[in-house]
Amino acid sequence: MEFPVAFEEVGNEYFYVSAVAFEDSTLTKQLPDDYLSNNAGSFAFSIVSTSGPIQDGDVLDGLDDNCPHDANGEQIDRDLDGFGDPCDFDLDNNYIPDVLEKTSGGLAGDSDGDGLLDEKDNCPSVSNFSQEDLDRDGVGDACDDDDDNDGAFDKTDSFPRDPLESLDSDNDGLGNAADEDDDNDGIADSDDLFPLDSSETSDLDGDGVGDNSDDDDDGDGVVDEADAYPLISLGGRRDTDRDGYPDDCDAACLEVGMLADADDDNDGVDDASDRFPQDPNESVDTDEDGLGNNADADDDNDGIPDDEEEVLGTDPLKSDTDGDGYADGIDDFPTNLNEWLDSDFDGEGNNADLDDDNDGITDNEEGITGTDPLKSDTDGDGVGDNQDFFPLDSTESKDADLDGLGDNVDPDDDNDGFTDEEELADGTNPLSRFSCRSGCFSFDIDENKEAKALSD
Numbered sequence: 539m540e541f542p543v544a545f546e547e548v549g550n551e552y553f554y555v556s557a558v559a560f561e562d563s564t565l566t567k568q569l570p571d572d573y574l575s576n577n578a579g580s581f582a583f584s585i586v587s588t589s590g591p592i593q594d595g596d597v598l599d600g601l602d603d604n605c606p607h608d609a610n611g612e613q614i615d616r617d618l619d620g621f622g623d624p625c626d627f628d629l630d631n632n633y634i635p636d637v638l639e640k641t642s643g644g645l646a647g648d649s650d651g652d653g654l655l656d657e658k659d660n661c662p663s664v665s666n667f668s669q670e671d672l673d674r675d676g677v678g679d680a681c682d683d684d685d686d687n688d689g690a691f692d693k694t695d696s697f698p699r700d701p702l703e704s705l706d707s708d709n710d711g712l713g714n715a716a717d718e719d720d721d722n723d724g725i726a727d728s729d730d731l732f733p734l735d736s737s738e739t740s741d742l743d744g745d746g747v748g749d750n751s752d753d754d755d756d757g758d759g760v761v762d763e764a765d766a767y768p769l770i771s772l773g774g775r776r777d778t779d780r781d782g783y784p785d786d787c788d789a790a791c792l793e794v795g796m797l798a799d800a801d802d803d804n805d806g807v808d809d810a811s812d813r814f815p816q817d818p819n820e821s822v823d824t825d826e827d828g829l830g831n832n833a834d835a836d837d838d839n840d841g842i843p844d845d846e847e848e849v850l851g852t853d854p855l856k857s858d859t860d861g862d863g864y865a866d867g868i869d870d871f872p873t874n875l876n877e878w879l880d881s882d883f884d885g886e887g888n889n890a891d892l893d894d895d896n897d898g899i900t901d902n903e904e905g906i907t908g909t910d911p912l913k914s915d916t917d918g919d920g921v922g923d924n925q926d927f928f929p930l931d932s933t934e935s936k937d938a939d940l941d942g943l944g945d946n947v948d949p950d951d952d953n954d955g956f957t958d959e960e961e962l963a964d965g966t967n968p969l970s971r972f973s974c975r976s977g978c979f980s981f982d983i984d985e986n987k988e989a990k991a992l993s994d
Contacts, residue, residue: 616668630654630667672699707734742769758782767796778816779804785816824855831855841867881912888912898924938969945969 596609604613605622614623617631627635632653647655649662656662660669661678670679673687683691690704697703703713708722718726721736732738738748743757753761756771765782775784783799800808803818814820820830825839835843840857852859852866859866864878871877877887882896892900897914904911909923916923921935928934934944939953949957954971967973
């Protein structure tokens with residue numbers, strides 16, 4: 539028979555004493571003198587009840603609890619004597635109360651006082667009467683840092699006594715080695731690229747970053763939030779505007795589920811209408827000179843810069859603003875459909891101007907004489923049509939004697955009867971008929987071909 543003994547010196551601690559060890563009422567007679575010689579009378583004991591309601595708060599009740607007054611939920615009983623370790627007075631079951639072993643110093647050569655000599659004790663410094671050694675490495679479990687010898691220290695080993703398990707990543711009570719879903723994310727480890735990370739399961743581009751945290755799942759250089767196909771890589775296909783749509787999409791491209799980009803440069807103008815489909819800064823080339831309007835200083839190529847056309851009021855996108863057939867750059871009146879030329883620069887267009895060349899001869903008159911109404915010096919001899927006696931003959935322009943023969947070919951320019959050569963020899967004026975050696979007197983003093991008493 540065994541019964542609990544409560545020692546007054548240790549308060550609520552008590553020990554179970556075996557009747558086999560104590561055959562009569564004298565405790566000191568039944569234990570070796572060398573263990574109890576100085577301690578036999580130092581304690582008294584009383585019977586402690588093991589029945590009744592739960593008293594230690596470990597759920598187990600009464601006789602079902604191997605320590606009714608000490609919490610021992612796991613019911614640990616290393617010496618297998620039926621009494622849990624928290625309330626067992628003789629943990630090594632050597633019939634010597636532990637309190638006496640501690641106070642007497644125990645056996646000589648037994649450093650930890652567990653009743654085993656150090657030389658035979660697999661934990662000489664830690665009481666370990668049971669000598670449990672799970673991994674049989676010669677170091678008792680009580681002092682072995684790795685009881686199951688699986689390479690994981692007991693204090694970090696979720697299963698310190700199971701050599702096949704050491705981790706339980708999802709804390710489901712099932713070790714990772716046996717657990718088919720270590721991170722408990724609903725994806726079997728065999729299908730989970732991140733079996734220990736419940737927030738990740740796949741890595742589409744194989745870059746080592748899970749798709750949930752990877753900002754470019756397909757690894758094509760276009761971030762997912764801007765990628766039209768975040769899970770389909772461009773595969774080296776050109777994507778000018780980096781929107782995930784390839785600029786061109788051949789059969790292979792279509793087969794993987796992609797479509798060509800309708801606006802390669804993402805400038806808001808469809809490629810079909812975009813003169814520069816791969817330049818986001820250009821889409822129009824009005825004058826077709828190869829230079830986009832944004833960069834072209836003269837969009838309509840009419841010779842007038844765009845900024846000047848804004849001042850003039852002409853259209854920078856139309857080379858002929860008024861549509862009269864004359865480009866703005868050569869049209870003296872680019873906004874007047876009825877005028878385009880001002881030959882004499884008098885501010886009046888030729889269509890309205892009666893004397894286009896401003897030579898004093900109306901256009902109608904010049905039409906009759908055959909001179910050019912747009913040129914003030916038709917024959918280009920340096921003498922204007924209005925002063926030129928021969929406006930159509932570039933070799934003649936004067937006729938001093940008005941005989942219809944130009945001075946350049948007339949041998950007697952002043953028609954005084956003396957040749958120009960004779961007058962030059964005589965020292966007289968070949969252009970004045972009153973200048974001669976003799977016989978050239980006339981009453982036409984003002985040489986207007988009229989002899990008038992009052993004017994000559």
